[in-house]
Amino acid sequence: xxxxxxxxxxxxxxxxxxxxxxxxxxxxxxxxxxxxxxxxxxxxxxxxxxxxxxxxxxxxxxxxxxxxxxxxxxxxxxxxxxxxxxxxxxxxxxxxxxxxxxxxxxxxxxxxxxxxxxxxxxxxxxxxxxxxxxxxxxxxxxxxxxxxxxxxxxxxxxxxxxxxxxxxxxxxxxxxxxxxxxxxxxxxxxxxxxxxxxxxxxxxxxxxxxxxxxxxxxxxxxxxxxxxxxxxxxxxxxxxxxxxxxxxxxxxxxxxxxxxxxxxxxxxxxxxxxxxxxxxxxxxxxxxxxxxxxxxxxxxxxxxxxxxxxxxxxxxxxxxxxxxxxxxxxxxxxxxxxxxxxxxxxxxxxxxxxxxxxxxxxxxxxxxxxxxxxxxxxxxxxxxxxxxxxxxxxxxxxxxxxxxxxxxxxxxxxxxxxxxxxxxxxxxxxxxxxxxxxxxxxxxxxxxxxxxx
Amino acid sequence: xxxxxxxxxxxxxxxxxxxxxxxxxxxxxxxxxxxxxxxxxxxxxxxxxxxxxxxxxxxxxxxxxxxxxxxxxxxxxxxxxxxxxxxxxxxxxxxxxxxxxxxxxxxxxxxxxxxxxxxxxxxxxxxxxxxxxxxxxxxxxxxxxxxxxxxxxxxxxxxxxxxxxxxxxxxxxxxxxxxxxxxxxxxxxxxxxxxxxxxxxxxxxxxxxxxxxxxxxxxxxxxxxxxxxxxxxxxxxxxxxxxxxxxxxxxxxxxxxxxxxxxxxxxxxxxxxxxxxxxxxxxxxxxxxxxxxxxxxxxxxxxxxxxxxxxxxxxxxxxxxxxxxxxxxxxxxxxxxxxxxxxxxxxxxxxxxxxxxxxxxxxxxxxxxxxxxxxxxxxxxxxxxxxxxxxxxxxxxxxxxxxxxxxxxxxxxxxxxxxxxxxxxxxxxxxxxxxxxxxxxxxxxxxxxxxxxxxxxxxxxxxxxxxxxxxxxxxxxxxxxxxxxxxxxxxx
Numbered sequence: 001x002x003x004x005x006x007x008x009x010x011x012x013x014x015x016x017x018x019x020x021x022x023x024x025x026x027x028x029x030x031x032x033x034x035x036x037x038x039x040x041x042x043x044x045x046x047x048x049x050x051x052x053x054x055x056x057x058x059x060x061x062x063x064x065x066x067x068x069x070x071x072x073x074x075x076x077x078x079x080x081x082x083x084x085x086x087x088x089x090x091x092x093x094x095x096x097x098x099x100x101x102x103x104x105x106x107x108x109x110x111x112x113x114x115x116x117x118x119x120x121x122x123x124x125x126x127x128x129x130x131x132x133x134x135x136x137x138x139x140x141x142x143x144x145x146x147x148x149x150x151x152x153x154x155x156x157x158x159x160x161x162x163x164x165x166x167x168x169x170x171x172x173x174x175x176x177x178x179x180x181x182x183x184x185x186x187x188x189x190x191x192x193x194x195x196x197x198x199x200x201x202x203x204x205x206x207x208x209x210x211x212x213x214x215x216x217x218x219x220x221x222x223x224x225x226x227x228x229x230x231x232x233x234x235x236x237x238x239x240x241x242x243x244x245x246x247x248x249x250x251x252x253x254x255x256x257x258x259x260x261x262x263x264x265x266x267x268x269x270x271x272x273x274x275x276x277x278x279x280x281x282x283x284x285x286x287x288x289x290x291x292x293x294x295x296x297x298x299x300x301x302x303x304x305x306x307x308x309x310x311x312x313x314x315x316x317x318x319x320x321x322x323x324x325x326x327x328x329x330x331x332x333x334x335x336x337x338x339x340x341x342x343x344x345x346x347x348x349x350x351x352x353x354x355x356x357x358x359x360x361x362x363x364x365x366x367x368x369x370x371x372x373x374x375x376x377x378x379x380x381x382x383x384x385x386x387x388x389x390x391x392x393x394x395x396x397x398x399x400x401x402x403x404x405x406x407x408x409x410x411x412x413x414x415x416x417x418x419x420x421x422x423x424x425x426x427x428x429x430x431x432x433x434x435x436x437x438x439x440x441x442x443x444x445x446x447x448x449x450x451x452x453x
Numbered sequence: 454x455x456x457x458x459x460x461x462x463x464x465x466x467x468x469x470x471x472x473x474x475x476x477x478x479x480x481x482x483x484x485x486x487x488x489x490x491x492x493x494x495x496x497x498x499x500x501x502x503x504x505x506x507x508x509x510x511x512x513x514x515x516x517x518x519x520x521x522x523x524x525x526x527x528x529x530x531x532x533x534x535x536x537x538x539x540x541x542x543x544x545x546x547x548x549x550x551x552x553x554x555x556x557x558x559x560x561x562x563x564x565x566x567x568x569x570x571x572x573x574x575x576x577x578x579x580x581x582x583x584x585x586x587x588x589x590x591x592x593x594x595x596x597x598x599x600x601x602x603x604x605x606x607x608x609x610x611x612x613x614x615x616x617x618x619x620x621x622x623x624x625x626x627x628x629x630x631x632x633x634x635x636x637x638x639x640x641x642x643x644x645x646x647x648x649x650x651x652x653x654x655x656x657x658x659x660x661x662x663x664x665x666x667x668x669x670x671x672x673x674x675x676x677x678x679x680x681x682x683x684x685x686x687x688x689x690x691x692x693x694x695x696x697x698x699x700x701x702x703x704x705x706x707x708x709x710x711x712x713x714x715x716x717x718x719x720x721x722x723x724x725x726x727x728x729x730x731x732x733x734x735x736x737x738x739x740x741x742x743x744x745x746x747x748x749x750x751x752x753x754x755x756x757x758x759x760x761x762x763x764x765x766x767x768x769x770x771x772x773x774x775x776x777x778x779x780x781x782x783x784x785x786x787x788x789x790x791x792x793x794x795x796x797x798x799x800x801x802x803x804x805x806x807x808x809x810x811x812x813x814x815x816x817x818x819x820x821x822x823x824x825x826x827x828x829x830x831x832x833x834x835x836x837x838x839x840x841x842x843x844x845x846x847x848x849x850x851x852x853x854x855x856x857x858x859x860x861x862x863x864x865x866x867x868x869x870x871x872x873x874x875x876x877x878x879x880x881x882x883x884x885x886x887x888x889x890x891x892x893x894x895x896x897x898x899x900x901x902x903x904x905x906x907x908x909x910x911x912x913x914x915x916x917x918x919x920x921x922x923x924x925x926x927x928x929x930x931x932x933x934x935x936x937x938x939x940x941x942x943x944x945x
Contacts, residue, residue, distance in 0.1 A: 016711065027723075034730060045740060052746050059750075080742070098565065098585045102742045112571075117579040117586075119741045121816040122562035123823065123840075123847050124729040125585065128593040134726060142718055146711065235707050240489060240613045243714060247609060252500065254594035255601065259507045262588060270582045271522055271569050275547065278571075279529065282544045286534055312884055340587055347589040357591070364590055371589050 007180050017147055024143045025188040028135045032196035035090035035131040039200070042089075042101060046082045049102055053080040061407040070395030070402040071315030078104040079413060081384055083377040086368040086418035087202040091193065091210060092133035092360070094369025098125050103381060107392055109322040110385045111277045111329055114378055115270065132193055133363045136214055137356045138250060140189060141221040145242040147181045148225035150235035152451065157235065171449035178448065182222045189214050206366055206420040213362050213433065220355045220437035221246075226444030230451055250356040257350050257357075265346070267339040273332035280328045284321035296320035299327055306397040316396040323389065337375060344371045348425050352432035359433060365426035368418035372425075380416045387411045472636055476644025477651070480618060484652060490614040494652070497610055498659050501602050505557070505663035508598040512557040512671070519549040519568060523901070531896045535889040538872040539794065542865055545573030548901040550580070550853045553844035554671030558664060558681060559600035561845025564592055570854070572861035574798065574868075575758070577805040579741060580854065599660050600839050603685050604832065605721055607656045608692040611649065612713040615696035617706035618645040619940070624705055628940075638940035642933065645697050653689040660685060674908045677842045680915050684838040687922045691831055694929040701936055724830035732822035736815050744808050751804055758797020761790045761882065769796050783878060790881045791872035798869060802862050809858070813851050820847060827921040834925075838918035844905055848914060852906060860901045867898055 012018045057077060064072050083101040100118035128134060151174070155161040164170060190211055197207040224245060228238050284292050293307040300323075309317045351358030364370035391411050395402050422430060484490045526547035533544060550568040567580030585592055595601050619642065622628035631641060661682055668678040696713060703709040756765020761782070770782060773792065782789040827834035840846035872881070875890045 037734065041734075041737075049740070049742055052743065056746055056749070059753075078745075094590060095586065098583075100741065102740055104742055104745060115581045116741070117567050117581050117583070119579075119738055119744065119812050121729075121733065121738065121819050121847065122565035122850065123816075123820055124733045125565050126562055127726045127729055130726045130730040138722060139718070142714070146714075150707075236617070236710055237489070239707075239710055239714070243609065243613070244493075247606060251595055251605060252597070254591055255597035256503070258588065258591040258594065259511070259597055261591065262511070262584075263507075267587050268518060270587065274569070274571070274581070275522070275526065275529070278544070282533075282540070285536065285540055340589075343587070344589045347591050350591075356594070360590055371586075374586065 003176060004180070007177060011180065011184065020143055020146050021184055021188055024135075024140065024185065025192070027139060028132060028189050029192040031130055031132045031135045032090065032192040035093060035129075036196055036200060038093055038129070038131075039085045039090045042085050042096065046084060046102060049080060049082070053078075053104075057407060057410075061404050064402070065404050067402040069315055069399055070392045070406070071318070073402050073407065074107045074315065074319065074392040074396070076106075077407075077410065078106050079384070079388060079410075080104055081377075081381050081413045082415055083373075083380075084415050086420060087200050088197070088206045088210070088367045088420060089369055090196055090200055090367075091131065092363040092367040092369055093129045093131050094364045094367060095371065095374050096369050097129055099374045101377070105381060105385055105388075107319060107322075107385075107388050109277060109281055109325045110382060111273060111326050111333060112281070114381060115274070132189075132196070133360060136189060136217055136363070137359055140185065140214075140218060141246050141250070141356075142243075143188075144181075144185055144218060144221040145225055145239065145246065147185065148178065148222055149229055149238040149242050151177060151181075151226070151229045153229065153233065153235040153238060165451065170451065174448040174451065175445060178222060178226055178445070182218060185218050185222070186215060189218070203420045209366055209422055209430065210363065212430065213359050216430075216433045216437040217355060217359045219441040220433075223437065223439075223441035223444035226448055227440070230444070230447040249354055253354055254350070254357055257347075257354075261343055261346055265339055265342050267336065267343065270336050273329045273336055276332060277325050277329045281322060281325035284324065289317050292317060292321045292324055295324045295327070299323075300393070303393065303397050316393075319389070319392065319396060340371060340375065345425075348429055351429045352436070355433060355436055358429050358436070361429045362422060362426050362433065365422050365429070366420065368420075372423075373418070376416060380413075384411070384413050469637075469640060472640045473644045473647060476636070476641055477647035480645055480648030481651060484614060484648065487614065490652075493610050493614060494655055497602065497606060497656050500597075500606065501599060501656075501659040501663065504597045504599050504602050505659070505666070508560065508596075509557040509663075509667065509670070512552050512554075512560070516552040519551060522547070522569075523549045527900050530898075533892060533895050535892045537888050538791075538868040538875070538890055538894070539574075541868050541895065542574035542794075545571060546861070546864060546901075547571055548857050548860060548903075550850075551903050553849065553905065554673035555667060555677060555681065555843035556845050557667050557671065558598065559839045559843040559845055560596060560598055561840035561843055562847065562850060563845050564588075564596065566850050570857045572857065572864065574865045575752075575801055577809060577858060577861075580857075599663050600843075603657070603660055603688065604835060604839070607653070607689060608717055608721060610656060611653055611689065611692045611696050612710070612717055614652065615649045615693065616700055616709040616713050618649060618697055619700040620703060620706040620709045632940075639934070639937045642697060642701060642937035642940065645700075646693060646933070649693045649697060650690065653693050657686060657689055676908050677844075677911060680842045680912060680919070681839060684835060684842065684915075684919065684922065687919075687926055688831070688835045691922065691925055691929060694926070694933055698929060698933045698936065701933070701940060720830045721832050724826065725832050725836065728823050728826045728830070728833060729819070732819040735822055736818045738812065738815055738819075744812065748804060748808050752801055755797065755800045755804070758794050758801070761793045763793075766793050766796065769793070785878065788873045788876050788878045788881055790878055791869050791874075791876065794872065795866055795869040798862070798865050802858075806858065809854070813847075816847060824917070827918060831922055831925045834918040834921035838915050838922065841911060841914040841918065844911065846914075849906060853903060856903060857901070864898055 060073065060076055064076075067073055081103050085096065085101070089096065098118070098120055100116065103116060105113050152161065155164055164173065167173065193210055193214065194207065197210065225242055228241050231238070233241075289309045290307070293309060297304040297307055306316070347357065348361050351361040361370070365372070388411055394400060395406070526549070530546050533541060548570045550570070552563065556563055564584035567583045569582045570580045571578045595605070619628070622631065622641075632638060664678050664682055667673055668675060695716070699712050700706070700709045703712060756763040758766075770789070773785065773789070774780060774782070777785055779785060823833060824837055827837065837846070841848065871890055871894050876888050880886050880888050
C-alpha cells in the first residue's frame with residue numbers, strides 16, 4: 001500500500017488537482033443538498049394542500065347540506081391529486097419543476113383538465129435545475145479531463161517520461177495513477193450522493209444503481225481522457241481535444257438530436273384533442289338528448305334503463321355529455337401519448353450512444369421524474385376520475401338525494417408509489433451505458449499498457 | 454514648428470499602427486497554421502448554419518401551425534349556431550401565441566411556456582401545451598439555436614485558440630526579444646487583441662448573416678436585430694479581452710488554458726443554472742392549486758352571478774333600480790340577469806387579475822435576483838439582453854397572457870351585453886323556455902390580434918443588461934490596458 005500513499009501525496013501536492021477535487025466534492029454536496037431542499041419543499045407543499053382541500057370540501061358540504069340530486073356537489077366539488085416525490089427524486093429533479101405534481105380535478109370532462117399547467121417561472125426552468133444529475137453529466141467530465149489530460153504529456157514535458165517508461169512493468173504504474181484519480185473523482189461524487197440517499201431513505205438497490213451510473217459515467221470520461229493522453233500530443237492539445245469532445249457529446253449532439261426528434265415525431269395532437277373535445281362537449285347542447293344518452297350507455301351499459309331525460313335541464317345528461325366528449329377524443333388522446341412515448345423511446349436509444357443522455361435517462365427513470373413518470377401520474381388521475389364519476393352516477397341516474405353524510409363517502413385519491421426500480425427501459429439504458437463506458441475505459445487502459453516513448 | 458511636430462506625431466502613429474497590424478498579422482498566420490483552429494472555426498460556422506436553418510424552420514412551422522389553429526378556432530367560434538349568449542360564454546375561445554420573428558435567433562423561454570390559451574367566462578386558464586412537457590428531457594441539454602452557439606460554444610473556441618496568445622511569446626522567450634527591439638508592450642497586446650478579435654469576428658459573421666436574414670424574412674424590427682448583434686459582439690469582445698488578459702498574466706499557456714476553461718465552466722455553465730435555482734428558493738411561488746382554492750373562496754364571496762336573486766348583488770340591484778327610476782327589476786328596460794352576469798364578471802376578473810399579477814410579480818422578483826448576478830456572470834446579462842431583444846422573455850410572455858385576458862374580458866362582456874340587450878328578463882328566467890339569439894352576433898367580435906411590445910419599450914428593457922455588459926467590457930479593457938503597460942514586469 002506504500003505506492004498508494006506515495007501517489008496520493010503526488011496528487012495532493014499538486015495544488016490544482018487538490019483544488020479540483022475539493023471543488024467537485026463541494027459542488028456535488030451542494031447539488032445533493034439543493035435537490036433535497038427542493039424535494040422537501042414539494043413534500044411540504046403537498047402536505048399544506050391537504051387541509052386546504054378539506055376546508056374547501058367542508059365549506060361545500062355546508063353550502064349544499066341537502067341536495068335533491070348529486071348535481072351541484074358533483075359540479076362544484078374538486079378533488080386533490082398529488083404525485084409525491086420518490087426517495088431518489090433529489091438526485092434528478094427532471095420534469096417536476098415544469099409539470100404539476102398537484103392537480104385538482106372534478107367530475108366534468110377530464111381531457112379539459114388533465115393538461116393544465118403549473119405556475120412556474122420559465123426563465124428559471126430554462127437553464128435546468130442544479131441537481132446531482134447536472135453535476136454528474138455536465139461537470140464531472142470536466143474534472144476528469146482536468147485531472148487526466150496531462151497524465152503522460154506532463155511527465156514528458158518535465159523530462160521524466162523516459163525514466164518512468166524504463167521501469168519494469170511501467171503499465172501498472174500508469175494504471176495505478178489513473179485508477180487513483182478515478183477513485184478520488186468517484187468518491188467526491190459518491191459520498192454526497194450516499195449521504196443524501198441515506199437521509200432520504202433511498203433504497204439499497206436504487207442507491208446501488210446511482211453509484212453504478214456514476215462509476216460508468218466517470219469510466220467513460222477517464223477512459224476517453226486516457227485514450228487522448230496516450231497520443232503523442234502536448235497537454236494543451238489534449239485538453240483542447242477532450243473539451244471539444246465534451247462539448248460535442250454533452251451539448252451539441254443532444255441539441256441536434258432534439259431538433260431531429262421534434263421534426264421526426266411531431267406532437268401537436270394535444271391541441272387538436274383539446275379543440276375536438278370542446279366541440280363535442282358544447283355541441284351536445286344542440287343535439288337531441290337521446291342521442292347523447294345513447295352514446296353514453298354504449299360505454300356504460302349498466303345505466304341503459306335510466307336514460308330518460310326530462311325536457312328541462314338534468315344533471316345526468318350534463319355529466320353524460322362531458323363523458324361522451326372525453327370518449328370521442330379517446331383515440332386522439334392515445335395518439336398524443338403515443339407520440340410522447342415515441343420521443344421518449346428515441347431519447348433512450350440515443351442514450352446508447354451518448355453517455356450523458358444515457359446517464360440522464362437512467363437517473364431520471366430511477367428518480368421517477370421523467371416523462372413516463374409524468375404520464376403515470378396522468379394515468380393515476382384518469383383512474384381516479386373514473387372512480388369519482390362512478391361514485392356520482394348512482395345518485396344522478398337514480399335521482400337519489402345527496403346529503404352531508406354523502407360528502408364523507410366521496411372517494412379519496414391514492415397516490416402511486418414509485419418502486420425505485422429502473423424498469424426495463426432503464427435497465428437497457430444502464431446496460432448500454434456500461435458497455436459503452438467499459439469499452440472506452442478498457443481501450444484507454446490498454447493503450448496505457450502499450451505506452452512507448 | 455507645430456507643423457513639424459504634427460508630422461512627427463503622425464509618423465509615430467503610422468508606425469504604431471504598423472507594428473500593431475504586423476503583430477496581429479503574425480498572430481493570424483499562427484492561428485491559421487494551426488489546423489485545429491481552422492477546423493474549429495469551420496465547425497462553428499457549420500453549426501451556426503445548421504442552428505440558424507433549423508431554428509428558422511422550427512419558428513416558421515410553429516408560427517404557421519399556430520396561425521392555422523387560430524384560424525380554426527376563429528372559424529369554430531363564428532360557426533356556432535343560434536344559442537343563448539351565456540352558452541357562448543362557457544363555450545369560450547382559444548387564442549394562440551404567435552412566434553416572435555427573432556425567436557429563430559433566440560427562442561428563449563418559448564419552449565417552456567404554453568402557447569395555447571383557453572378563454573372562458575368566470576375563469577382564467579393557464580396556457581398549455583408547451584414543448585417542455587412534450588419532448589422528454591433532451592430539451593434540457595439546450596436547444597441548438599444561433600444564440601446557444603454564440604453564448605456557449607463561441608467563447609470556448611476563443612479560449613482554445615487564444616489562451617496562448619501572449620503566454621506563448623513569454624514561454625518561448627520571444628516576448629523579451631520583441632520588447633527589447635522597441636515594440637511597446639501595449640502595441641503587442643493590442644495586436645493580439647486585434648488578431649483574436651478578427652477571429653471572433655469570423656465566428657460572428659454567420660450569426661450576423663443569420664440575423665439579417667431573420668430580420669428580412671420575418672420582418673423583425675431592425676433596431677432589435679441591431680441590439681442583438683451589438684450584444685453578441687460585446688459578449689465575444691468580452692471573451693477576447695478576458696482571454697488575452699489571462700494569457701498576459703499567467704506564466705504558462707497551460708495554466709492560462711486551465712484558468713480560462715474554469716472561468717468558462719463557471720460563467721457559462723454553472724452560474725446560469727445555480728443562480729436561477731437560488732432565486733427560485735429565495736422567492737417561493739404558490740402552486741396553481743393553492744391560488745385556485747383562494748381565488749374560488751373569494752369568488753364565492755362575490756356571489757353567484759348566475760343567480761339574479763343572490764343577496765351579494767342586492768346593492769347593485771338597488772343602484773340600478775334607482776338609476777332607472779323603477780321599483781321592480783321586471784320593469785327595467787334591460788335584462789337584469791345579463792347585468793348581474795356582467796357585474797359578476799367584472800368583479801371576478803378583478804380578482805383573477807389580482808392573483809395573476811401577484812404571481813407574475815413574484816416571478817419578476819426572481820428575475821431581478823437573477824439579473825443582479827449579471828455582475829458575477831455576464832452570461833446572465835447577455836441572456837437577459839438576448840431574450841428581451843428577441844421578445845422571448847418572461848415580460849413578453851406576460852404581455853401575451855395579459856392581452857389574452859383583455860381579449861377574454863371584452864369577449865365575455867360583449868356576450869353578456871348581447872344577453873342584456875337582446876333577451877327579455879322574463880324569458881331569461883323561465884327555465885322551460887329555449888332562449889336563443891342569432892348566430893350573426895358571434896361574427897361581430899373582432900379576432901384576437903397579438904401586439905408585440907413597441908420597439909422603444911423593448912430597448913428600454915434591454916438597456917440595463919447592455920449596461921452590465923458595457924461595464925464588464927470597460928473594466929476588462931481598463932485592466933488589460935493597465936496590465937499591458939507592465940507586461941515586461943508581470944509574471945516574468
